[in-house]
Amino acid sequence: MINVQNLTKSFTTHVKEPGLKGSLKSLIKRDKKTKFALNGVNLQIKQGEIVGLIGANGAGKTTLIKILAGIVHPTSGEATVLGYKPWQRDNRYRKQMSLIMGQKAQVWWDLPALDSFILLKEIYQIDNFTYKKNLEFLSDTLMIKDQLKIQVRRLSLGERMKVELMAALLHNPRVIFLDEPTIGLDISAQKAVREFMKNYQVEFKPITILTSHYMADIQELCPRIVIIKEGQFVYDGSLSKVQRMLGDNKVLSVTTEKEIFQLEVPRTELSIKTKEIFENHNVLDLNIQDPSIENIIESIMRNGLGPP
């Protein structure tokens, strides 16, 4: 159970004009500026639920995850995860939690993954039986058995991410934070990670928060999404509802002899519009689709939800 109440995190920065002159000026007088990474957010997540956190760079996704993982202290507001205040860093909490950051490695670079795992076994006090069982299960499902004895820095990015996932899941966490786990991976590696997380979620039912810029991840894994913009939540609800809410439009992709273009039209005007197109152009191909999730999310992030 995650319960977040009115959580706020602000940073004070000072503004510096460019150049040496600006630097000298900032030595004497500094214009302080408070920036809100999170501005009074509320969130409830039940055990077994997986939530996709979506937002532009700097919207506050990572800050929220870092507060919930106990790395950063909030400025104000409350949050409990499994009944613990994360930033108090209770060992009982930290033993049940896992964080995976696509851009920061947790396994030792110069050592084979198995060495790192042994250290993690010690850190999390995993008993031999569970350790062996989990190692077996994870390396089988991720199909990475042979690479575990090779120094991590010699692995490909995709293999490294799999190793990171293993490292994060050895201790059977009940809460998992996945911060852009698929970043930089090629399509097939992305797919493998996604498939794995999907099955893992079904089988072990942890609380999971996932951030990703790849909509495929979100679509595949998260029935519920939270959209965050400038430190505030602009949407918290089911993914399909967003689709329905803004899904009254259809997208027409038209290929004529001269050009290719896309047109977004309300469902009700569909037949009139298509007729028009056929009358005015020499159509080679015409496609009618739902707008993509990317388009919808982008429009929400730009314009808000608008009238319901």
Add this chain to the structure above:
Amino acid sequence: MKRYIRLYFHFLRFSFSKAMEFRLDFSFRIIMDIIYYTVNILFFKVIYLHTPMLAGWNENQMMIFVSGYLLVDAINMTIFSTNMWWLPYYINKGELDYYLIRPVSPLFFLSLKEFSANSFLNLMMAIGFFTYSLNQYTGPFDTLDIFLYVLFLLNGSMIYFCTQMLMILPVFWTHSARGFVDLFYSLGLAMERPDRIYKGWLRVLFTFILPFAVIASFPARFFLEPFDWKLFVHTAVVTVFIWSLMLFVWKKGLQNYSSASS
């Protein structure tokens, strides 16, 4: 506690297997260390060419002190130095994240995980010289004295560690590259001189504020001279104070840790 010892053995294992890969570095270190030791010993040998007594000690006694601070230095080089080198970078670059989420004291983790297997021979040489000096020492002493001397020197290493941490931890607020570590290294030389040469405000500075004189000189006095209660209380107060202060600043620093975003 047992778990922490087991963890430390893992750190040792990793460090040695890593060090094996870089043999050139290994031999360089040995040469550097031999030069460092020779310079330190010669420095005092030269002084004693001109005077029979310095700060109340003759050459024979001084070598006990020299071997003491070389031991503290070697302990620091092998156990803490690599970790201390990286710590400010970790703080600035937001690399503390993975240490903060583990159910293990992050302070333990961050200050001990990189054992400098390369400097291990340095430690061996320091122990060798320490034994040699004791062997050469003409004054009276028994096993208990040696035991206590080593104990006080270990305590001195802890003070050294805390002082160094206190110079690094401001990085949490300043985000400068190295904190005041350079200041620490230049003032750290104060450890390598007998404390009696410090008078007046310098004495206050080096026995209380930056207690370098307490690190190795006080222990040597316990060994060389009759037991002095005042010195003992002084050592205990400084130890407890600097350790608590370091923990306090560490905690405050973590609260201020902003974890530069990826």
